[in-house]
Amino acid sequence: TNYIYMSCLLISKASAKNFDFSFFYEKFNEYYPNSKQPDSEFLQWLIGFSEAEGSFIIAKRGDLSFVITQSTRDIECLNYIKDNLGFGKVIKQSVKQCTHRYIVQDIKNLFLISLIFNGNMVFPTRNARFLTFLSSLNEKLLKSNSAMIKPLHNCLLPSLKDNWISGITDGEGSFTCSLLSNSNSYRFRFILTKKWEANKPVLNHIVNIFNEYSAKGCVVTHSVNNVWEVRINGVKNCKGLFTYFDQYNLKTKKLNSYFKWKLIHSKLINGDHLNEVTRQELVTLVKQVNKYI
Numbered sequence: 001t002n003y004i005y006m007s008c009l010l011i012s013k014a015s016a017k018n019f020d021f022s023f024f025y026e027k028f029n030e031y032y033p034n035s036k037q038p039d040s041e042f043l044q045w046l047i048g049f050s051e052a053e054g055s056f057i058i059a060k061r062g063d064l065s066f067v068i069t070q071s072t073r074d075i076e077c078l079n080y081i082k083d084n085l086g087f088g089k090v091i092k093q094s095v096k097q098c099t100h101r102y103i104v105q106d107i108k109n110l111f112l113i114s115l116i117f118n119g120n121m122v123f124p125t126r127n128a129r130f131l132t133f134l135s136s137l138n139e140k141l142l143k144s145n146s147a148m149i150k151p152l153h154n155c156l157l158p159s160l161k162d163n164w165i166s167g168i169t170d171g172e173g174s175f176t177c178s179l180l181s182n183s184n185s186y187r188f189r190f191i192l193t194k195k196w197e198a199n200k201p202v203l204n205h206i207v208n209i210f211n212e213y214s215a216k217g218c219v220v221t222h223s224v225n226n227v228w229e230v231r232i233n234g235v236k237n238c239k240g241l242f243t244y245f246d247q248y249n250l251k252t253k254k255l256n257s258y259f260k261w262k263l264i265h266s267k268l269i270n271g272d273h274l275n276e277v278t279r280q281e282l283v284t285l286v287k288q289v290n291k292y293i
Contacts, residue, residue: 019044019162024115031108038084043116044163045170045251046081050117051126052171056133064137066104066113069093070252077170077252078102087112110137111149119152122164123199127155157205160212166248168192173254175261177268177286184274188265190215190238192230193222203230215240235268260289 021043028037038046050068057065066088070078078090081102088104104113114134121127131151138148158164173192180186194203203219207230210217217232232238242262250258264285272278 019047019120019156019164021116021120023118024112027112027115031112032086035086038086041163041248042084043120045167045248046084047117047120047122048158048164048167048169049171049251050167051121051123052168056130058133058136062136062140063105064107064110064133064140066110067101068103069099069101072098072100074253075100080251085112107137107140107144107146111141114149118149119154120156122156122158122168122202123194124155124202125196125198127153157202158209160209160244163248165206165244166250169245170250170252170254175254175257175289177261177264177289179273179279179283179286184279186268186273188233188235188238188268190217190230190232190241193227194229195224195227197226197228200228203228206230207232210240210244213240213243235265238265257289257291260285264289 019040021040024043025037028035053068053070055067055069057067059065068078068081072092075090078100082088082090087109088102090100090102093099093101104110114130114137117130118134121130131153134149134151138151141148158168169192172194173190176187176189176191178187192203192206194200200219207217207219210232214237215232216237217230220229220231221227222229232241245258249255264282267273267278267282267285272282
């Protein structure tokens with residue numbers, strides 16, 4: 001797995017240091033000459049969010065689709081994606097589970113979606129799945145005598161100057177705080193979780209670049225086998241995250257959690273956890289942080 005990742009990394013350093021959407025824009029302008037292009041900041045966020053919540057699906061009968069599923073409570077996020085891309089549709093997936101999905105199924109727009117992700121993905125395991133999907137799409141294109149997409153096997157590394165971390169956080173990150181019942185102590189954390197050891201070097205990279213903002217963290221093993229966490233602990237370290245997330249905004253209801261988490265941070269700095277009355281107010285606020293997730 002490390003060899004696979006390092007191969008991706010070496011290629012990315014040699015040929016593609018930043019997200020590159022030039023092929024996508026060229027084809028988008030051909031398909032939709034009168035439509036507004038999605039900006040690169042949105043596309044960076046979309047890749048990060050999709051590497052958490054998106055699926056490149058190959059059905060048994062050969063049908064292809066790109067799907068992002070969310071709770072119906074966050075349907076605004078799916079509409080945001082549809083409105084920015086200008087194609088695809090948002091449909092109800094399950095009344096019982098209260099979920100909706102953004103879905104693209106037609107070859108024309110799957111071609112565009114693939115151009116967004118080709119050569120622009122970060123996690124090796126997600127890139128491998130995408131390349132399998134792209135192979136099936138290219139087979140369909142070949143059979144219809146249409147132009148195919150040359151697979152780009154490189155993986156990129158995100159920076160603090162793009163929206164990818166915001167996107168992956170919307171999908172798999174969490175802002176947490178817990179107040180201990182037997183003392184005045186508390187735990188204040190940012191956590192980002194990902195499965196598969198092949199993806200661990202990306203998490204190490206995220207920890208390293210957040211050090212630039214004095215947000216010191218570490219990568220630790222999760223209680224679930226083969227799952228890893230970026231963990232940044234404490235009000236001092238977490239304060240450094242504000243520099244990034246205040247500039248590169250979250251797009252889901254997790255944004256509300258972030259605002260509450262920041263408010264809790266200021267109250268902890270003010271010592272509200274040391275007073276019996278204000279501590280109870282903090283307990284109530286803490287319970288609201290991840291209420292809509």
